[in-house]
Amino acid sequence: MSDKIFVFGHQKPDTDAIGSSYGFSYLSNHRKVGALNTEVVALGTPNEETQFVLDYFGVEAPRVVESAKAEGVDTVILTDHNEFQQSISDIAELNIYGVVDHHRVANFETASPLFMQVEPVGSASSIVYRKFLEADVEIPREVAGLLLSGLISDTLLLKSPTTHPTDHKVAEELAKIAGVDLQEYGLAMLKAGTNLASKTADELIDIDAKTFELNGSKVRVAQVNTVDINEVLERLTEVKTAIKSYMTAGDFDDFVFMITDIVNSNSEIVEIGSHADKVEAAFHFKLEDDHAFLAGAVSRKKQVVPQLTDEFNK
């Protein structure tokens, strides 16, 4: 095994997963004291939004790895996730050197003490930005651009309830270093990720999807961003077929699919599975034809997963 440390975000990487891991790897290698030998890698290829960001700032996508040990690496740093089922395939056999995350903590365990910084802020990229300031390491333009994009992506341009009061200043400062206009760049970036028409139903339900263990049930929660919810609802029949195949293949109990309107900040929730009653109770709505409107909901992490967790634990 080499002394190299892999830094990566979660499976099905989104812009914050790529941005925070890219930034934290750069920081780790450039610390004035205690610099590490890290390489940023990814657990999947960039989505369209992230590819827009990478192209905009002239950064190559991190190479995709499936296993650390197969690459001769046994030590890793996780960004933007901590749950093992969202991580690299051999995570349980690796030394976890550190974690930088902004999610709940669950299904995570180490044999030894580690560095772990979790904060309930808008993006893992926000935390990485603060780590640059603490370490007094200069942030190159493209790193600032990737961190800013991670924050914009996860907070839907600072409009999601996951946005932390401190994130506004972080966004302003990063936009300045990246040399972009926050609003103009942010909207262009988000729109780049809403091109759903070209996608098959199988692709739609897998753009940004995570698996959760809720009191013994295996639940997939997927989300797509759009500027027109109806455009997706018109394809509901094929989407449901795709979901059912996916559930059978992966032995899932439930599949919750969020179709999020990034302009008006609402979502339509599709639920397929054996716990429709729990999903209805969690969101205080009635499903019709397996879906229902959830006003004001844009955040899976804050407005969907905790409510499902509470309800499944009852």
Added chain:
Amino acid sequence: MSDKIFVFGHQKPDTDAIGSSYGFSYLSNHRKVGALNTEVVALGTPNEETQFVLDYFGVEAPRVVESAKAEGVDTVILTDHNEFQQSISDIAELNIYGVVDHHRVANFETASPLFMQVEPVGSASSIVYRKFLEADVEIPREVAGLLLSGLISDTLLLKSPTTHPTDHKVAEELAKIAGVDLQEYGLAMLKAGTNLASKTADELIDIDAKTFELNGSKVRVAQVNTVDINEVLERLTEVKTAIKSYMTAGDFDDFVFMITDIVNSNSEIVEIGSHADKVEAAFHFKLEDDHAFLAGAVSRKKQVVPQLTDEFNK
């Protein structure tokens, strides 16, 4: 439920558990931005070492609570621990606002994002000290004294391998604020915790003991500090009887008892239970009459628990 937040260390509190929780509660209440309404409480009464510290700095022991909800509190901050079995009885039903810890992370789960800062340093008190500096909050003498004592206790006066390079400066700075001579105060404090002769065998095995779930086995790992290992070994027969009763009552698979010489930095390991072979393999020694000498071992966290975890997982 009130808006009050409880701050506490682990069950069977040691000096770092009390010191870090006392300090972090003070800091949380005195932040210039985002101050909280917290109360420091404890999950048990202070041991003799900690009582020495409290008396020395004129601080009253935090009141002991068994359940947060019974006190009308539903939100908590954990210091110096994260594993639920080491925490308050109703931990699984509470909101965990934050964690400040220096242990491995395991058996820990939240429904929502939180503040969590874990660092592989010598004490949770070291992290709390840095948090004071970051927040630019002045540290009162007695708070500095408790934090310093937490660090001295957990690192055996900076001699344990758990001591982090940064801990030496932390100790110096805290000693200055607390107005004590580090070496002189540190030795007096450690000796106050080694008065074992007055203790029954039942008390000995419970002074500083933690439960771990190792690959499905329930393992108790206890530690006592002494200036004379033989003084404890002479009582081995009654100690073993006490351990066996304790294991039956608590349905434990194994009980590992560390008798640590704080002057020469070695330990004698007593193992009772069904996995003596794993304990022998973990430490590369042969047990005789259920015990064996482990040269250089003073840290349960770094020199015992990871080795046991690895071996039990094989």
